Amino acid sequence: MSHVNPYRTGLDRNPANHVALSPLSFLARAAEVYPQRTAVIHGGRRLTWAQTYQRCRRLASALAGLGIGSGDTVAVMAPNVPAMFEAHYGVPMTGAVLNTLNTRLDAETIAFMLTHGEARVLITDREYSATIANALRQVERKLLVIDIDDPLAAGGELLGEAEYENFIAGGDPEFDWKLPEDEWDAIALSYTSGTTGNPKGVVTHHRGAYLNAISNIVTWAMPHFPVYLWTLPMFHCNGWCFPWTLAALAGTSVCLRRVEAAPIFDLIRRHKVTHFCGAPVVHNMLINAPAQLRAGIEHVVSAMVAGASPPQSIIEGMERMGVDLTHVYGLTEVYGPASVCAKHPE
Amino acid sequence: MSHVNPYRTGLDRNPANHVALSPLSFLARAAEVYPQRTAVIHGGRRLTWAQTYQRCRRLASALAGLGIGSGDTVAVMAPNVPAMFEAHYGVPMTGAVLNTLNTRLDAETIAFMLTHGEARVLITDREYSATIANALRQVERKLLVIDIDDPLAAGGELLGEAEYENFIAGGDPEFDWKLPEDEWDAIALSYTSGTTGNPKGVVTHHRGAYLNAISNIVTWAMPHFPVYLWTLPMFHCNGWCFPWTLAALAGTSVCLRRVEAAPIFDLIRRHKVTHFCGAPVVHNMLINAPAQLRAGIEHVVSAMVAGASPPQSIIEGMERMGVDLTHVYGLTEVYGPASVCAKHPE
Numbered sequence: 001m002s003h004v005n006p007y008r009t010g011l012d013r014n015p016a017n018h019v020a021l022s023p024l025s026f027l028a029r030a031a032e033v034y035p036q037r038t039a040v041i042h043g044g045r046r047l048t049w050a051q052t053y054q055r056c057r058r059l060a061s062a063l064a065g066l067g068i069g070s071g072d073t074v075a076v077m078a079p080n081v082p083a084m085f086e087a088h089y090g091v092p093m094t095g096a097v098l099n100t101l102n103t104r105l106d107a108e109t110i111a112f113m114l115t116h117g118e119a120r121v122l123i124t125d126r127e128y129s130a131t132i133a134n135a136l137r138q139v140e141r142k143l144l145v146i147d148i149d150d151p152l153a154a155g156g157e158l159l160g161e162a163e164y165e166n167f168i169a170g171g172d173p174e175f176d177w178k179l180p181e182d183e184w185d186a187i188a189l190s191y192t193s194g195t196t197g198n199p200k201g202v203v204t205h206h207r208g209a210y211l212n213a214i215s216n217i218v219t220w221a222m223p224h225f226p227v228y229l230w231t232l233p234m235f236h237c238n239g240w241c242f243p244w245t246l247a248a249l250a251g252t253s254v255c256l257r258r259v260e261a262a263p264i265f266d267l268i269r270r271h272k273v274t275h276f277c278g279a280p281v282v283h284n285m286l287i288n289a290p291a292q293l294r295a296g297i298e299h300v301v302s303a304m305v306a307g308a309s310p311p312q313s314i315i316e317g318m319e320r321m322g323v324d325l326t327h328v329y330g331l332t333e334v335y336g337p338a339s340v341c342a343k344h345p346e
Numbered sequence: 347m348s349h350v351n352p353y354r355t356g357l358d359r360n361p362a363n364h365v366a367l368s369p370l371s372f373l374a375r376a377a378e379v380y381p382q383r384t385a386v387i388h389g390g391r392r393l394t395w396a397q398t399y400q401r402c403r404r405l406a407s408a409l410a411g412l413g414i415g416s417g418d419t420v421a422v423m424a425p426n427v428p429a430m431f432e433a434h435y436g437v438p439m440t441g442a443v444l445n446t447l448n449t450r451l452d453a454e455t456i457a458f459m460l461t462h463g464e465a466r467v468l469i470t471d472r473e474y475s476a477t478i479a480n481a482l483r484q485v486e487r488k489l490l491v492i493d494i495d496d497p498l499a500a501g502g503e504l505l506g507e508a509e510y511e512n513f514i515a516g517g518d519p520e521f522d523w524k525l526p527e528d529e530w531d532a533i534a535l536s537y538t539s540g541t542t543g544n545p546k547g548v549v550t551h552h553r554g555a556y557l558n559a560i561s562n563i564v565t566w567a568m569p570h571f572p573v574y575l576w577t578l579p580m581f582h583c584n585g586w587c588f589p590w591t592l593a594a595l596a597g598t599s600v601c602l603r604r605v606e607a608a609p610i611f612d613l614i615r616r617h618k619v620t621h622f623c624g625a626p627v628v629h630n631m632l633i634n635a636p637a638q639l640r641a642g643i644e645h646v647v648s649a650m651v652a653g654a655s656p657p658q659s660i661i662e663g664m665e666r667m668g669v670d671l672t673h674v675y676g677l678t679e680v681y682g683p684a685s686v687c688a689k690h691p692e
Binding site for chain 2: 021211214217218221222223224248249
């Protein structure tokens with residue numbers, strides 16, 4: 001019985017005529033609306049959203065200068081440092097795919113990923129130079145290697161053709177990047193842990209990254225300007241999309257190289273951290289830490305724990321510490337935390 | 347220099363193979379996760395999310411029983427009552443398009459919209475029966491008319507073939523509705539005010555309604571379970587997508603037939619309203635209301651005001667009342683509030 005309403009046929013369904021959903025748009029907005037707010041803290045270093053946007057555009061420009069673009073893969077082997085955060089924007093700004101590598105893996109597995117993912121560029125923190133040097137000997141293709149020479153790194157050597165800060169200094173801070181033409185374009189390549197054979201690649205797209213970054217806000221009822229401590233590795237499902245969430249809220253990323261109780265409590269106290277995520281092991285470590293490490297933390301911190309249902313000891317332990325805990329579960333294949341244990345006020 | 351990464355070609359870009367973005371999914375989730383929370387309050391009546399979902403499915407089922415489906419238009423002439431809220435779900439659940447009518451318009455304009463929008467069904471509140479009876483005489487086609495016989499309505503007559511409560515009682519509370527096959531399918535048809543000639547139809551789609559409903563949460567930093575007072579007409583750009591936002595947050599809609607200061611303050615006090623929206627004239631009315639009407643309201647209320655930049659008197663007046671004001675600007679063509687005056691903490 002249906003007839004066709006004339007309006008319905010008029011809706012333009014051609015993706016090429018629409019703005020793609022992409023989390024890259026969050027960065028441009030944060031830099032425009034909140035240029036002077038702090039985007040990244042790493043040790044004594046602070047970067048505003050204006051500076052972060054410029055640095056990401058420099059990175060994209062420098063990569064584009066090497067011919068990196070749509071269809072290419074850029075791998076990163078790094079802890080939660082500013083370069084890792086910036087790679088989440090600078091790499092896809094070129095149209096390329098970001099392949100974050102698990103820093104706990106051995107050289108053979110890393111070599112498999114670099115080969116399988118066809119990375120053309122590898123950005124790598126000096127602390128992992130032994131593993132990476134070994135892995136690169138096992139990769140037949142020649143990769144361009146860029147070292148992150150972080151003053152807070154513990155040892156290691158510079159291996160590559162360029163150092164990250166010098167590399168991006170050569171890029172254009174006004175680089176004219178584009179949103180993807182199609183929101184289904186790939187943004188990231190992550191490998192699952194390979195418990196059942198070789199690691200398997202998971203490709204995520206701009207649309208999914210946008211929606212999951214926003215979903216973090218809705219699910220966790222995140223306010224504007226959260227102060228987020230990076231206890232969760234960004235190499236793990238792109239840090240559950242939180243690098244992008246933080247730009248959407250113009251929040252602050254507090255970097256963390258090592259997941260240890262003393263620096264975590266210190267940073268929570270010093271920067272008034274409001275949110276952090278982690279596996280149950282992280283929460284257990286904090287619960288079992290000496291009480292004096294927690295002294296002076298008066299504000300409420302919201303924590304997200306992923307994995308199987310956390311034991312009562314974690315839930316109660318975090319509550320005693322004044323932490324508001326949210327439990328999620330997810331998979332790399334679904335951008336991280338796909339389901340939440342919805343709390344009822346009662 | 348780019349080569350094609352084998353993963354990129356594997357991404358499935360066929361919309362038919364993806365779940366469409368649609369705000370209808372929020373309702374199913376609210377009913378499943380928070381079935382006993384209050385969805386709608388109208389006078390002394392309370393409906394849970396489980397009940398609301400059932401009522402929306404009954405409405406969809408009853409409409410489908412009339413042959414209403416994809417390509418059809420269902421018009422509604424009603425103030426902010428439960429039936430109006432339910433129409434935002436029940437109508438698009440059938441695949442049809444919801445055409446909300448501005449209750450302040452005259453019979454001639456309403457007749458134009460009913461003709462132009464090709465409405466097959468009109469759901470109409472008895473309070474507007476004089477205008478509607480007049481309008482229907484000017485429409486050449488025969489529409490099926492369903493009356494909303496609200497006990498809180500002031501007068502009017504029943505005009506139609508069925509009364510809303512009886513009509514939905516005949517529908518199936520387990521109706522097997524479907525998300526749209528294509529997220530670009532139309533969800534609503536709204537008419538602009540026609541200051542430059544005949545009113546112009548604006549068709550919005552499921553994807554846009556989903557994204558704008560979520561954007562309300564992010565922009566306003568809305569918590570879970572807000573209590574939202576319906577000072578903004580749902581006929582106006584679908585209440586800026588808030589009928590859908592409220593399901594996404596399992597919040598409570600407090601209905602309001604008449605925008606007057608006494609009932610507004612009474613409902614804010616009685617139901618601990620947390621959020622409301624409105625044009626500057628609404629805010630002015632509240633600011634200028636007798637102070638005793640506001641007595642006993644101790645909690646912070648967040649208000650959104652739309653339109654040109656509000657005068658200092660409104661900003662200061664609302665602040666003196668303890669209201670946290672957010673200023674937005676938008677158009678029917680962009681689902682309501684498309685831009686926000688972003689507040690900086692400093």
